[in-house]
Amino acid sequence: MFPGSGAFDERWRPSARSLNAMGNAVELGYYTPYPNSFRRFRRSEGRGAESVREDGRSLALNIDTHVLGPLENNVYVVSEPASGALAVVDPALGGEALLEELLPQAERVAAILLTHAHFDHVGGLAEFRRRLRAPVLMHEAELELLQNASEHGFWLGVEGIDQPSDPDRFATGGERITVGEDSLLVLETPGHSPGGLSFYSESSGFVITGDALFFESVGRTDLPGASPQRLLKSIREKLFTLPENTVVYPGHGPTTTIGHEKTANPYL
Ligand SMILES: [Zn+2]
Numbered sequence: 001m002f003p004g005s006g007a008f009d010e011r012w013r014p015s016a017r018s019l020n021a022m023g024n025a026v027e028l029g030y031y032t033p034y035p036n037s038f039r040r041f042r043r044s045e046g047r048g049a050e051s052v053r054e055d056g057r058s059l060a061l062n063i064d065t066h067v068l069g070p071l072e073n074n075v076y077v078v079s080e081p082a083s084g085a086l087a088v089v090d091p092a093l094g095g096e097a098l099l100e101e102l103l104p105q106a107e108r109v110a111a112i113l114l115t116h117a118h119f120d121h122v123g124g125l126a127e128f129r130r131r132l133r134a135p136v137l138m139h140e141a142e143l144e145l146l147q148n149a150s151e152h153g154f155w156l157g158v159e160g161i162d163q164p165s166d167p168d169r170f171a172t173g174g175e176r177i178t179v180g181e182d183s184l185l186v187l188e189t190p191g192h193s194p195g196g197l198s199f200y201s202e203s204s205g206f207v208i209t210g211d212a213l214f215f216e217s218v219g220r221t222d223l224p225g226a227s228p229q230r231l232l233k234s235i236r237e238k239l240f241t242l243p244e245n246t247v248v249y250p251g252h253g254p255t256t257t258i259g260h261e262k263t264a265n266p267y268l
């Protein structure tokens with residue numbers, strides 16, 4: 001029926017749960033009660049003033065949120081002000097304007113990071129990589145998802161995903177990804193997908209969680225390679241051990257904090 005289709009495709013056939021009233025695919029399983037308008041604007045939430053080096057320059061990272069693509073993905077641009085270095089996280093479809101904005105500073109893009117390889121998080125990856133020429137990092141266990149991303153999108157009603165090639169490098173928990181003079185710590189948070197990663201900035205007190213943890217919700221675990229037990233373990237052991245005032249930047253929807261989720265998340 002489709003190139004490469006087989007048993008795997010059956011598991012990706014949209015279920016009632018993954019279709020909204022319009023018949024469009026909705027995100028891989030999170031349901032959040034906030035109004036759409038909340039998600040439409042672009043936020044800049046730099047926290048750079050909190051940490052200053054001896055020479056007076058900021059050491060912290062800034063993070064910009066861009067809500068892009070049919071599933072309203074949060075695409076994050078992390079920047080390190082002292083050097084101007086950047087990292088792009090989860091380039092979704094619909095990132096043409098963002099890409100134009102980034103192109104003049106393409107040589108400063110240290111990496112394109114993937115929290116995981118569900119099609120909505122990699123919809124713009126091929127184009128971003130081609131034009132920014134930055135290395136792509138993700139966990140090795142996401143490879144099958146990445147290699148089928150375009151087809152999974154098609155099955156869930158999102159056409160036009162340029163199939164990305166394999167990443168430049170696999171990232172594992174505990175390593176640091178350099179962004180200028182600062183870095184992001186890689187946390188392994190699988191469960192929503194087999195090789196889900198979160199990226200933690202100690203200096204700025206934020207963590208990018210992909211679809212593992214959302215505002216008062218968690219990622220769905222009814223897709224191939226998912227495991228509810230693993231997801232809850234990841235959240236409890238990797239995310240809930242971060243300081244309570246850590247700001248959570250999820251793959252969809254509004255930011256939250258570790259402290260808020262510990263008390264208000266009904267799944268935990
Ligand atoms: Zn996902």
Ligand SMILES: [Zn+2]
Nearest residue numbers: 027120211251
């Ligand atoms: Zn997603």
